[in-house]
Amino acid sequence: GEIVAFNDALEDEPELMNSDPYGDGWIVRMRLEDMSALDGLMDAAAYAAMLGE
Known part of the structure; x- marks a missing residue:
């Protein structure tokens, strides 16, 4: 992939x-060559469930 911003x-x-990770607190924007690279990632709800929160 490529970091574009x-x-x-x-x-x-x-x-x-920490205060706005899904809004103004984004770190980088990336362009992926292969979207299947995201297949093994969890969303926030799945991660919280894994932690038992």
Whole structure:
């Protein structure tokens, strides 16, 4: 894949990664060559279930 953007706002406000991870706290934007690379990843709900939360 290829990283196509970095979130420059995090340089001045790194706390955005914790306070707004699905909004302004994004870290990078990527372009994947093979979308099947995402097949083994969990969404937030599955991860919370795995942790027993």
